[in-house]
Each structure stands twice: as structure tokens, then as C-alpha cells.
Amino acid sequence: MTDKIDSVETAKSTPELDQPYAELGLKDDEYQRIREILGRRPTEAELAMYSVMWSEHCSYKSSKVHLKYFGETTTEEMQSKMLAGIGENAGVVDIGDGWAVTFKLESHNHPSYVEPHQGAATGVGGIVRDIMAMGARPVAVADPLRFGPADAPDTKRVLPGVVEGVGSYGNCLGLPNIGGEVVFDETYAGNPLVNAMCVGVMKADDLHLAHASGAGNKIILFGARTGLDGIGGVSVLASETFDGEESGAGRKKLPSVQVGDPFAEKVLIECCLDLYHSGLVVGIQDLGGAGLSCATSELAAAGDGGMRVNLDRVPLRATGMNAAEILSSESQERMCAVVEPSKVDDFMRVCRKWDVEASVIGEVTDGDNLEIYWSDELVVDVPPRTVAHHGPVYERPVERPAEQDLVAADNANTLPRPSTPDELRETVLKMAASPNLASRAWVTDQYDRYVRGNTVLAQPSDGGVLRIDEETGRGIAVSTDCNARYARLDPYTGAQLALAEAYRNVATTGASPMAVTNCLNFGSPEDPGVMWQFQQAVRGLADGCAELGIPVTGGNVSFYNQTGSQAILPTPVVGVLGTIDDVTRRIPTGIGGEEGETLILLGETREEFGGSEWSRVVHDHLGGTPPQVDLAREKLLAEVILAGSRDGMISAAHDLSEGGLAQALVETALIGECGARVVLPEGADPFVALFSESAGRVLVAVPRSEELRFTDMCSARGLPWAKVGVADAGSDALDIQDVAEIPLAELGEAWEGTLPALFG
Template sequence: MSQQFNIETVEAAAANPDVEQPWAELGLKEDEYARIREILGRRPTAAELAMYSVMWSEHCSYKSSKVHLRQFGDKLTDEMKKNLMVGIGENAGVTDLGDDWAVTFKVESHNHPSFVEPHQGAATGIGGIVRDIISMGARPVAVMDPLRFGAVEHPDTARVVHGVVAGIGGYGNSLGLPNIGGEVRFDASYQGNPLVNALAVGVLKHEDLRLANASGVGNKVVLFGARTGGDGIGGASVLASESFDDGGKPAKRPSVQVGDPFAEKVLIECCLELFRDSLVEGIQDLGAAGISCATSELASNGEGGMRVELTDVLLRDSTLTPGEILMSESQERMMAVVTPENAERFEAVMAKWDVEYSWLGEVTGDGRLVITWDGETIVDVDPRTVAHDGPVYERPYHRPAWLDDVQADTFRASAAGRDLPQDGPALKAALLELMSAPNMADTSWITKQYDRYVRGNTALASPDDAGVIRVDETTGMGVAVSTDCNDRFAYLDPYTGAQASLAESYRNVTTSGAVPLAVTDCLNFGSPEDPEVMWQFAEAVRGLADACQELGIPVTGGNVSLYNQTGGVAIHPTPTVGVLGRFDDVARRTPSGFGPDADGQAIYLLGTTADELDGSEFARLRGHLGGLPPKLDLAREKLLGELLINASRDGMIDAAHDLAGGGLAATLSEMVLRFGVGARIVLDEVCERDGVDTFTALFSESQARAAVAVPRTEEVRFTDMTTARGFPVARIGVVDAASESLEVQGQFTLPIAQLHQAWEATLPKHFG
């Protein structure tokens, strides 16, 4: 190995305390650098400075958010803990499914890299979240992708969309993982900060569970997978902690990581064989902060320390400095702890899968992380100070003064809310306009680029409300997963908006028939140094923690992505929420549309409708964003979920769809579009009971509502169940396969073919 640079040892750093160091260029604040010197009792070496800079970045340390995230643990009840095997703090949360099965899932962001280089940024986002799942001892079984892009007509949006979709599809398809759902939204607030949130799901037996810790003095530390290169040096960890300037350039532009899905596919199988034969004592994927993260977290979580020889790292680029090797975020790498007795068997597995590896060092008992270069010590730190005891900021925050005016500007009182469509032709035109809008239109231009059914265990996938995967082929047990976020509601009121995002994801899982068990979240916000943005974040976290407590489901893990803003203008608050639920048997899942055998079934609307159009998709069509989001009743959301689960399990419903963006108009449209089966709708009872006009009945976005199709033989049983629980329900129509249209009696008849043509044309028109 012939690197041409000087190596700074710990001894040299101690002997030369006044050497100037580029701490600011590495993203550290002056007081943070001073604290590092205080912790070490000396000046850090160049390698130590590199480690602290990436591990104390916002992306890795959560230094601005952890004081608020503690609520997820503080508000955790005994009931919420009963299925929780691993919670916040590990690579991914793990939930007990029963019958010795467990599931792990998590959502993370790869936002800034996906703006700089959309294809690789999105691809490595999928790769990184999948490795989090592997590191828990699980086999990855599915992915999802909640996405936010800029205005659909902006000239740069196509660049980002094409790159991101190709990156997600190319990596996920190559791994052989079905992409079972997600979201796609367009809004100008994301123009310079698109959001690429990636979720992965994995399954494991209880005995396969692995944690990221280095224990057992004398156990060996090994790095395996791809070689370490110069791609992604400080990439996610530094780039995700920076905002963009007006030209869309980050303050620092590290290279974006480059992924190799075929190398990761081999790595998955290699790891699963290691787990099956119990050949590793602890394991950690290498994502953000690379070797810096893997060594410090393994050592910090363990019982002793670790000693590593950095010259033993296999490199793709021999010119890398020790600091660059520590910070590199090259993909498809894992670090493990192996007993000496298992070393030979470990090497045999590596040989079988043709995976490169290098033994780097061993676990020690001194509580120190020591890294050497050709035997010279270049890092000597307490690993907890790197991985867990970094800065914690209680950022100042306050409610924005402008929010009063925004909330007072209701849709009904605005010019946009006057002269709303009331007669049949106008309502029909409004429905067509709604369903052809970019945020409501058919997303199959995107989802057809993903394999949704590979591996043969997909029971439901996009465009159904939730993705459903079979876990146990013998019993049919499986899981449903949904992701959602209403950023418009969160902009109007972050507390209620975050709860609405959770409620919608929760409803999607229950409409499929699954029992909600766990939550993961990806909290995307602007700069934490802006007190108004920090208030939005604090309120959203408080809202989610309170809602999880009331619904009785825990947050098991997730991600915070801050500094999503350009030129001082932040994105809308975007708390993406994933909910996971359990099926005893996925054969009982409920699709979200009227099936070909549903002719003559009754259509019921569960819940009540109020005049709640602020922040709605119809208001978006009219260029309006103001007022207050719809009111939430989480107790009613929970009761609705129980009704949908019981009705599905007992065969009372053959289709179910939640009401969310676009209201009843969007739900009925999507239900007839799903399989091309028509329906006749009568809204008189809903309008009279709830005191709303036909327009409001169709386009309001009141919460805790769902539409279901009930076989005639089950109507009495179904209505008896809702009556016994005191839940409002109205019979609003019948499935009419022969009509091949959506008819709202007394108002309009819209042929499904015409609706489908408008719905499917939008994304291809913009993106080809």
C-alpha cells in the first residue's frame, strides 16, 4: 500500500496542540470543536476529527431533534410494548408477529443526494434501508417509496423524477424485492429539495435476531462486502446536514454514493447464511458515516472496546487518506464481530458467496476505540463520545407569526371558495379535474417500472390502500404496510397534520383488514436553526407521540431529515408515517376496489362528513392553502379500524377504501377504476343527515371515514355491528357492473372509460 501522505498519530497531535484544523469545513461549529478537544484532553488527530465531524452531523447524531424524539419513549405504555421486541435506537425496530415470527421495518431519507444525483441518490437510499433490515438478522421481503417532487411543470422536475424512479426501480428490481406501495406528490415547496424516503420490510424468526454491538474480549472484527472507495465521502452524513443556496448548490457537495444492487443481493444471501449458522455475534451495516459509524456504534453498544488496523481495509482507491477511509460511504459493506472459533467457518461462507473480507482487529476490554495505521495509533477515543454522547441542542422555537393569517384564510371565505360547482355538469367536470390533477392521477407510469410481485408473496400492492406481504407460507400469516403524509395539513397545523398523516396510514392498514402493530416515521423539515421550522418539528413530534399513545401503537424507529430548504425557504413540514399491521391469513385481505363479482353489493359510507375543505385537494386545484385542517377524533379512528378489521375477518365486506385526499369523490373514483366496475350513488341521506350540500359531500376531507362494499347477504350483520358500536353509517349506493360508469343520481353519469382516460394521462403527458 503506497499512499502518499503524512499520517498524524495521537502522539503527534498531543505534542502539537496549536495546529490549525479544518473543523468548520467539515461541518463542525466552533464550540463543538472545542468540546472535542475537551473530551480528548488534547487536539484531535486528522482521523479523529473526521470521525467526530460525520458522527456529530445532524444526520447521524440527531442533535437538534433527540430532545423531542424522547417523547416516543416517554409516552410508551405497557400495552404498546407488548409486541415490541426491539425499539428505537437500533438499526430498525422489530415487532413480534407470533408463532416465532417477527417483522422489522423502517423508513429513512436520502433527500439531498437524490437532488444532486437523482439516480444514484435514490438507488443507494433503497440499498441503505435494505442493509438496515439485513443487520437485524432479517430477510428483506419488500420496499416502499414515499416521494415528493417540485411543481410538475417545472423544467427541472423531469430530471429528478426520471432519475429517482429509475434508481429505485433499478436497485429494487435487481435485488428481487417487490415494491408494494408509497406515495408521489408534487408541490413547488419541494423544487430544490425533493424528498426520497425509502422503506423496507424484513421477516425473521425470533432466534435470528441480531443487534449492533461488539462484545466478547478477543472476538474478531471483520469488514466484508464491497471495497472502500472515494464515493460518498461524508455524503449522506454531511450533505444531509446542509441546506441549499438559491442556485440549488449545497454548501458542501461531497460525491454521492454509487450502488451495486447485484453485490448487495449476494451480500443479503451471505448474511442470511451467517445468521442461520450463528457465525456472527454482532453486525452493523455501513451507511452514513461508513467505518466511523460502524466501529464507534459497535464498540459503544458493546461491553468493552475495539482495536482496528485501518491499513487492512480493502480499497478501490489507494490514494484515500485515513480520514477519508473512515468517512467513505461506499455501499454494500457490513461489519461483524466473530468469535475466533467461528473465523474459519465465516471465511468458508465468504468463499462460497465470493464476498471479499478483511479482518480488521478485535474486541478489547478497555472501553476505548483504538484505530491504527501501520501500527501507529491515529484514533484513541471513548466510542460513546463519538456515537452516542455527542451534542444535544435545545433549539429555540416559536409559533410563526404568519400562521394566524394563514389559518384565518379559510377556503370558504376566500375567492377560490366562492361559486363552487353545484349542478350535475359542473360537479362532473370538477371530479374529472380532480382525478387528472398530478397528485390524484394514476401513478402506474411509475409503479410499472417496479416489480411488485417478485418472490410470489405479494397479496396486495399499489394502487391498493396498503401493500400486503405473506410471511408464513404454511399458515398464510402476513403483514400490511402503508405510508402517508399530508404536508398541506401539516403546514396549516403541524400537530394536527402529523396526526392526520398517522391516521390515514392507520386507516389504510385497517381497510385492508390488518391489525395495526407498529409505526415508523421519516420527519422531513427545513433548518432547525430557524425557530419557526423548529416549532413545526416540535409540534409534529408531539402530535405523533400523542396519537400513537391514543391509538396504542409504538414508534419502533425511523429517521429525521433536516435542512430541507433552498435560499432560506423551507419545504412544507413533511412527517411521513408508515404503519405496519398483522394478518392471521392474507387470504382474508380486502382489496380497495369493486371486484368483478361485486355486482349488486351495497355501498356504505362509514363516518360523518363536515364542511372541511381547508388544505384539501380541491382547494389545491384552486390555488388555495389556508384555514385549519379537518378535526381529528382518534378514538373514532380506532373504532373505525376495529369495525373494518372485524368486517374483513368475518367476510362482511368485499372491498374497502379509506377517505382521504380528494374525499368521497376520489374514493369512489378509485374504487370503480380499480377493476373497471361501475357504481350508482345516492347522496341524499348523507347530505340530509350531516347538513352538507352535494359538493361538500363529494369533496370534503373529513377524517375517520371509509367506503365499503357489502354483499346483500351480509347487510343486516354489518349494520347491526355498526349500530351496536354507535358508529354512523349510511347506505349510499350499489355496485353496478353493467353500467360501466360512476353515477351520482340526480347529478351526473361519468363513464369509467372517460374517467380512466383523464386519470391515466397526466404523468405520461409530463414525463413521457
């Protein structure tokens, strides 16, 4: 950068000036395209805007050609459920009675490796502002997390900081954390995944969108001041691969990570809601990745004219900042609103009421361009859509890796397996204590799950349930899931299995699944094998949603998740939102709510161990094929559970996923603090019955008085079922006939002791 202001006029008169576009992440052809768009070289400020907005994180330049498949597979019926969908800050669905819910998943992966606490905290803050920008009150968060091996030294650096960041920011905002995951795998070493989800609630009529319409309307920046923190942060960090030096710590670029202030955001939430309810906002956009570059270009691109902005009016908290830095800063807790001139005074009055700083920084014009001034010089003069939406689109090479067949041929079903009762007993305990199956209480106890008093279910339940209407008891349920090992074996099926599990987990709470969001985490898009994984996962998820009849409302793509040449496991995290008309009929996870409940296993168990937790824990093996997925059966399973819930036939339910029936029995007994007597189906191989990870299965507890009515309903609907035991409140053990009788105290020690022993 030079001391002299690089204005548009200067750019016109110095066409051959060398510019550091490569250092800003732009390719040669991308830079030339910018020059063609402008008919000249870009100014320093324009170059900064294009570089951050055309980054992989902001422009989706490698994923657009595949993401359009979501639109191609969305039916009119699915579309009718959405008030806002892909392309908006967050998806919005109409849930009836005048209520609407908005929800979204996003990533903050690389910043959370560089600075775990602030990276995770600002990931939460950013997704919360996306929800605010739709006109909703944020009501809950969830956090799917993935780390390297649990006992690795760097995991002990990263995980506590991430958990602390997620917890402290969410807790300070007063938002309950009602779901998420914690997964360990060696491919995430040096590249953790920190995905954040937020859910917001509003009246359907209160929906707000990001657009700058109406010539003469004012552009108001409000919230925190703009500083040097986070310049190029998420937009650049998320568009680069860790180079692998110093165990992943070395980097080509090391921009600063944003610094969050949750108390400022809490006030900003209340200020925004006050502004909405007072009818003072025409359009609104949060400032997250790419900062003012994103907010101004996207607002202008979605409007009906141009926009003029004066950066001299932007409140700064650092001295000596230039135009490029102001436009690129990713300082947190900021929003940008479009306001009618006659309402500016009232807008400012509301901001003063909440002690939120606000400044009029520009206005909507009847022209075509986004014009930005700095020190009375025009430093940006661009067609806004070329910045926000007309970035490069790459059709990256897609190639199925040759090794995929070798991985599939390495059948996990042939691995040595336990057979004697002692071996099976030891395996149950070893699995329960393994890092990926052990209790997450060490993590979730750092989150406030019940603040605001509307949480009905939260971890360790399968899904989170929240009451949104105290008069009627109407509520919502959410779950986020993905078994990346399945996706590695078959990304198409793996994505559908992630969808099926999240769908099933929502159903096991007693809610009806109705919409999907996603966060697609993959390695470098420049690797044809990674792009094949991505393409297959997108198609699998889209086809699965079409079969289930629920729409994808939006999401996020996170590429370059790898260290050197080692990509992470393909990790398409799926979030499902469901609705429940009365939260008092929610289904708990723990057994023992009623004396002598019958335990019934719904669904079919097959010999399926590819990608299973047993193959990982016992053999450190990943190979074969993942479990079969039958989405029609998943839909039927959900319908049966919902019918059973409404008619009082189910007193507890727990999804079967990683670890199979054995893990489900351990968890439901320990959560309910109730013993159980289990009899495996006649003729079944005890090992397969206990540890298979076949999909489409749920363990339900049914009151004795309802057993016949419930099983008759299952049979009538064609849903396979098997009675596998009874809850025994008078017992202090899990008694699996002919296998083992394990005291709950011993199970609890195994299940609950792992994470505290690892992380203190």
C-alpha cells in the same frame, strides 16, 4: 490534509495546529469540546470521525430533546410488543407464532437531488442493510416520494431518475415494492424528498443487535471494497441547506453521492442470512451514513470493552486513500461483524461460498477506547461513546410563527365552489386528472410489485399486503402516509392525521395495525418556526400512538430540507405495520367482486376543506384549519372493518383521503372495472358530500346478502354509516344521481393520462 500521517503522538506534540473543522461542518464550540474530551487536538482521522458522527444526520443533535417524548409516552403494554426499538438499526415487533417483523423508514433527500438515480438507489440499499443488520431477510420495500411542481423542468430531471433508481435497485434485489406515495408541491422544488422503507421477516429467536462484546473477538469487514465514493455523502449532504443559487443547484459543499451495486447487495443478503443461520455472528452493523466511523464507534459503544482496528487491512478500490477518507467513505454494500476467534474460519468459508470479500480488520479489547491504526501509527484513540452517542445536544429556539394565525384565518371553506351539475362534473374530472390524484401507474409499473410470489396487495391498493408464511397464510400489511398541507396548517393535528391515514389504510386491507415507524422531514433547525413545527409534529405523533396503543419503533429525522430561506412543507411521513392471520381474506380496493354490492360510507362528513386537494387544484390555496382528527373513532372504524372482513361481510374497501368521496368513487370503480350508481345522502350538499376531506371515513362494498348484518353491527358499535349506492357490473359509467353520469372510459382517460403526458 498533509502527506505525513497525523498520528496521536503528532497531535500531542502540535497542539496549536490549525485544523479545517469549520469546513467539515463543526462549530467552534463543538471543536473545543472534542479537544476537551481528548485532552489534546484531534488527529485528522479523529476530526473526520467526529465531524461525520456529530453531523445533524447522524447525531440528531437538534432533535434529541424532542424525540425523547416518544419514550415518555410509550406504555408498558406498547413496549411489550417490541423486541427492539428506538436506537437500534430498525424496530422489531413480535407478531406471534415465533415470527418477528422489522421495518424502518429513512431519508435520502439531498443526494437524490444532486444525482437522482444513485441517490435514490443507494437510499433503498441503505435501508435494506438496516433490516439485514437485525438478522432478518428483507421481503419488501416502499417509497414515499415528493417533488416540485409536476410541470417544472427540474422535476422532469429529478423524478424519472429517482423512480429509475428506486426501481432498478429494488428490482435487482428481487424485493417487491408494495407501497409509497408520489406528491407534488412547489416547496419541494430543488429539495425533493426520497424516503425509503424496508420490511424484513425473521424468527424471533434470530434477532441480532449491533454490539462488540467479548475481549478477543474479531472485527470482520465484509462486502464491497472501500472507495472514494460518498465521502461525507449522506452525513454532510443531509446536514446542509441548499443555498438557492442556480435554482437550488449551487451548494456550500458538494460531496460525492454514493454509487450502488444491487447485485453485490443481493449476494450480501444471502451471505448474511447464511452466517446468521450458522450461528457465526456475535454482533453486526451495516455501513451506511458515516461508513466505518459509524460502524466501529457504534459497535464499540454498545459493547463491554474497547476495540482495536487496523485500516491497512481494509480492502480498498482506490489508491492513495488516507485514514480519514477510509473512515468517512460511504461506499455501499458493506457490513461489519463481531465474530468469536474459533468461528473466524467458518465465517470466511461462508463468505467465500457467496464470493463475498471479507477481512479481519481488528478485535475487541478489554480497554475503554476505540484505537485505530494506519501504517503502524495510532491515528484514532477515542472513547467510542463520545463519537457515537455523546455528541452535542441543542435546545434550539422554538417559536410559533406569527403567520400561523394568518394562515389559519384564511378559511378554505369560504372559497367559491361549484354548484350546478355541469360544474360538479367538470370538478370531478379535473380533480381526477390533477397530478396529486392521478394514477401512479407510470411510476409503479417501473417497480416489480409481485416478485417472489408473496405479494397479496400492492399499489394502487390503500396498503401493501405480503404473505410471510405459506403454510398458515399469515401476512403483514404496510402503508406510508402524510398530507404535508395539513401539517402546514397545524403540525400537531397534521402528524395525527398522517398517523390516522396510515392506520386506516392498513385496516382497509383487513389487517390489524400494530406498530409505527416515521421519517420526519423538515426545514432548517436553526429556524425557530421550523423547530416549532417539528416539536408539535413529534408531540402529535407520540400522543396519537399512545391513544391508539401502538408503539413508535424507530425512524429518522431529516432537517435542512429547504432552498435558501424557503423550507419545505413540514412532512412527518408515518409508516404503519399491521398483521393479518390469513391473507386470503384480504380486502381488495376495486368494487365489482360480487354482483350488486351495496356501497356504504362509514364515518361522518363535515364541511372541511382546509388544506384540501380541491382548494389546491381549483384555487391554488392553502389556508384554514385541517380536518378534525378523532383517533378513538379511527380505532373503532378499524375494528369494524376487521370484524367485517373476518365474517365475510366486506368485499371491497377504500379509504377516503385527498379528493374525498368523489376521488374514492373514481378510483374504486376504475380499479374494479365496474360501474356504480351513487345516491348522495338525503339533504346533503353535493359539493360537500363529494369533495370534503373529513378524516375517519372508508367506502366499503358489502354483498347484498350481508347488508343488514353489517349495518346492524355498525349501529350497535356506534359507527355512523350511510348507504350511498350500488356497484353495477353491467354499467360502464359512474352515475352520481342529480350530479353527473360519467363514462368509465372518460374517467380513465382523465385519471390515467396525466403522468404519462408529463413524463413520457
